[in-house]
Amino acid sequence: MIEFSLWDIVRNLLLAARWTVALSAAAFVLGGLVGGAVLFARVSRSRALRAGTVAYIELFQGTPLLMQLFLAFFGLSLAGIETSPWAAASLALTLWTSAFLAEIWRGCVEAVPRGQWEASASLAMDFMQQMRHVVLPQAMRIAIAPTVGFSVQVVKGTALASIIGFVEVSKASTVITNATFRPFTVYAVTALIYFALCWPLSAWSRRLERKLGAAHHH
Amino acid sequence: MPLITIEGLRKRFGPNEVLKGVDIAVEAGEVIAIIGRSGSGKSTLLRCVNGLETCEEGRITVGGSHVGGEGTDLRGLRLKVGMIFQQFNLFPHLTAGRNVMLAPMIVKGVAEGEARATAEKMLARVGLAEKFDAHPDKLSGGQQQRVAIARALAMQPQALLCDEITSALDPELVNEVLAVVKSLAADGMTLLMVTHEMRFAREVCDRVIFMHQGRVHEVGPPEEVFAKPRTPELRQFLGALEP
Amino acid sequence: MAYHLDFSGVTEYGAVLAKGVGLTVTLIAAGGGLGIAVGIFGAWARGYSRVTWLARAVGAYVELVRNTPFLVQLFFIFFGLPSAGVKLTELEAALIAVTVNLGAYATEIIRAGVEAVPRGQREAGASLAMTPFQVFRHVVLRPALQKIWPALTSQLVIVMFGSAVCSQIAVEELTYAANFIQSRNFRAFEMYFVATAIYFVLALLLRQGMRAIGAWLVFGARR
Numbered sequence: 001m002i003e004f005s006l007w008d009i010v011r012n013l014l015l016a017a018r019w020t021v022a023l024s025a026a027a028f029v030l031g032g033l034v035g036g037a038v039l040f041a042r043v044s045r046s047r048a049l050r051a052g053t054v055a056y057i058e059l060f061q062g063t064p065l066l067m068q069l070f071l072a073f074f075g076l077s078l079a080g081i082e083t084s085p086w087a088a089a090s091l092a093l094t095l096w097t098s099a100f101l102a103e104i105w106r107g108c109v110e111a112v113p114r115g116q117w118e119a120s121a122s123l124a125m126d127f128m129q130q131m132r133h134v135v136l137p138q139a140m141r142i143a144i145a146p147t148v149g150f151s152v153q154v155v156k157g158t159a160l161a162s163i164i165g166f167v168e169v170s171k172a173s174t175v176i177t178n179a180t181f182r183p184f185t186v187y188a189v190t191a192l193i194y195f196a197l198c199w200p201l202s203a204w205s206r207r208l209e210r211k212l213g214a215a216h217h218h
Numbered sequence: 219m220p221l222i223t224i225e226g227l228r229k230r231f232g233p234n235e236v237l238k239g240v241d242i243a244v245e246a247g248e249v250i251a252i253i254g255r256s257g258s259g260k261s262t263l264l265r266c267v268n269g270l271e272t273c274e275e276g277r278i279t280v281g282g283s284h285v286g287g288e289g290t291d292l293r294g295l296r297l298k299v300g301m302i303f304q305q306f307n308l309f310p311h312l313t314a315g316r317n318v319m320l321a322p323m324i325v326k327g328v329a330e331g332e333a334r335a336t337a338e339k340m341l342a343r344v345g346l347a348e349k350f351d352a353h354p355d356k357l358s359g360g361q362q363q364r365v366a367i368a369r370a371l372a373m374q375p376q377a378l379l380c381d382e383i384t385s386a387l388d389p390e391l392v393n394e395v396l397a398v399v400k401s402l403a404a405d406g407m408t409l410l411m412v413t414h415e416m417r418f419a420r421e422v423c424d425r426v427i428f429m430h431q432g433r434v435h436e437v438g439p440p441e442e443v444f445a446k447p448r449t450p451e452l453r454q455f456l457g458a459l460e461p
Numbered sequence: 462m463a464y465h466l467d468f469s470g471v472t473e474y475g476a477v478l479a480k481g482v483g484l485t486v487t488l489i490a491a492g493g494g495l496g497i498a499v500g501i502f503g504a505w506a507r508g509y510s511r512v513t514w515l516a517r518a519v520g521a522y523v524e525l526v527r528n529t530p531f532l533v534q535l536f537f538i539f540f541g542l543p544s545a546g547v548k549l550t551e552l553e554a555a556l557i558a559v560t561v562n563l564g565a566y567a568t569e570i571i572r573a574g575v576e577a578v579p580r581g582q583r584e585a586g587a588s589l590a591m592t593p594f595q596v597f598r599h600v601v602l603r604p605a606l607q608k609i610w611p612a613l614t615s616q617l618v619i620v621m622f623g624s625a626v627c628s629q630i631a632v633e634e635l636t637y638a639a640n641f642i643q644s645r646n647f648r649a650f651e652m653y654f655v656a657t658a659i660y661f662v663l664a665l666l667l668r669q670g671m672r673a674i675g676a677w678l679v680f681g682a683r684r
Contacts, residue, residue, distance in 0.1 A: 184541040
């Protein structure tokens with residue numbers, strides 16, 4: 001029987017972790033872009049668009065991410081599109097992220113005090129001017145901490161992509177466990193790798209929350 | 219020709235009718251104090267004048283711009299009448315100077331250099347020239363309110379609406395704000411002020427309007443209204459204010 | 462390309478689905494209850510007691526659980542612990558994993574509620590010669606839970622969604638049922654669609670249930 005050293009295990013897990021990072025980054029960035037669009041749709045003047053957006057958000061927040069991954073994977077092939085686990089996982093995670101970020105950001109816009117809307121309205125600004133010069137700058141400040149906090153959820157979410165066959169660190173951990181018969185070590189190291197990725201983000205988010213907090217900063 | 223006319227104004231919040239038919243005419247240069255109990259509709263009245271509240275019935279005209287009746291020109295209205303709030307509502311992410319510069323630049327398209335010059339002048343007008351680069355959270359309440367006044371003045375309004383602008387201030391800071399308002403009145407600015415500062419109203423105002431349960435209950439020059447109240451409601455209101 | 466969706470698997474394998482739902486509900490009911498209990502203890506340890514080492518230990522537990530995926534926690538408990546001598550059945554492992562996971566989040570949620578109870582309340586209790594534990598139990602805990610009950614409910618829903626992953630260690634809950642059926646009738650999309658819809662409904666029912674439990678245990682005047 002081949003003997004595997006601890007370093008063999010760690011090295012292979014770290015190599016696979018690159019894919020965890022790649023998928024997390026892709027989902028977070030794309031999810032952010034889509035989330036911005038969803039946010040605008042959410043507050044638009046068209047009732048149909050608003051209702052559709054609410055349904056979208058309810059759907060992705062009200063069902064398990066694993067189910068969304070399965071549906072993306074099998075749904076895409078049903079539609080005749082060539083699917084790889086990477087494509088399906090990216091799609092599902094992006095849409096999931098977009099729904100959550102849109103809601104987080106909406107909360108931040110609503111956290112800007114009413115008085116700011118009234119003062120800028122009294123100065124004869126129209127809606128777009130109010131958003132651009134007065135409300136959004138304040139909302140974005142409030143939004144940084146929870147957005148960074150959500151990135152932790154995205155990283156953890158990528159673990160589920162292993163179930164539809166995407167090879168990131170969780171998938172690698174099962175493969176390596178089967179090869180080495182050392183599940184305790186393998187899963188412990190895997191947990192530590194995730195911890196190393198997530199904890200700095202969590203801590204940063206907490207620090208940002210303390211510093212930037214609510215609408216009145218400093 | 220009055221600068222501001224309010225005709226038959228009615229406003230309800232749900233089942234509650236807060237303004238029950240208000241008619242007021244304000245001439246240019248007049249300083250008017252609006253007094254009354256809480257719930258009498260004073261702030262609501264003010265907020266209808268610049269369109270922060272919509273009214274079910276009635277018409278408001280400020281220098282030719284209408285709200286209600288035929289044609290609502292909210293933007294035109296707000297260019298002519300500015301508002302100062304009880305809670306100041308300065309933009310916290312901008313310095314005092316930038317607070318004052320913002321609206322002229324983006325609403326009236328004023329160039330940055332010119333906006334800056336005007337802002338400096340307005341801040342000097344309210345006695346805060348040296349605070350141009352200060353952030354609102356570094357200013358006292360009285361200073362913030364004065365910046366708010368400068369911000370409204372920078373838009374060169376024909377009239378100013380003041381909604382209990384000293385009520386949120388510590389007592390020792392009230393006078394610096396009232397001093398600015400007094401100088402604005404002396405310069406001929408038309409002012410509509412909801413206030414509890416009776417002594418100030420007596421000194422500075424041309425007319426006092428006493429509101430009661432959504433209607434104009436008594437109107438007149440301060441000497442009459444304060445010294446010779448005609449209705450029991452006003453007498454009771456003034457009596458309750460005795461220290 | 463023409464395809465038509467075939468949902469017949471639902472009726473054909475209805476029993477399998479029902480069993481799956483039953484197990485999901487069991488997992489979240491038992492795991493939820495235990496997890497909240499752990500959370501109350503953790504909140505006391507970290508946000509109330511003066512025992513520093515305990516507070517730190519709970520803190521480490523919370524950070525570890527919240528910064529690692531549930532999947533890895535589950536695998537560690539089911540596959541990893543046996544090498545340390547702890548052998549568990551699939552269901553035991555799943556239950557422990559759910560409890561451990563929820564416990565960490567519940568600790569933080571309830572702790573926030575505990576810290577929001579005004580200091581004066583505790584001082585009043587102490588002045589009445591109550592022991593710290595009595596003060597916690599009778600004066601602090603209920604207001605704390607009242608305050609954070611909605612947040613706790615949301616976390617339970619999240620954990621229920623996370624329990625889908627227990628299918629990976631062959632716990633025969635809802636996702637496992639969907640996996641099983643689609644491997645038989647090759648209608649993967651349809652079966653997962655149905656499972657998703659069921660999860661959606663389960664979440665609504667869970668929220669209702671928590672509201673009811675809240676009304677009974679947490680809110681309302683004490684007799």
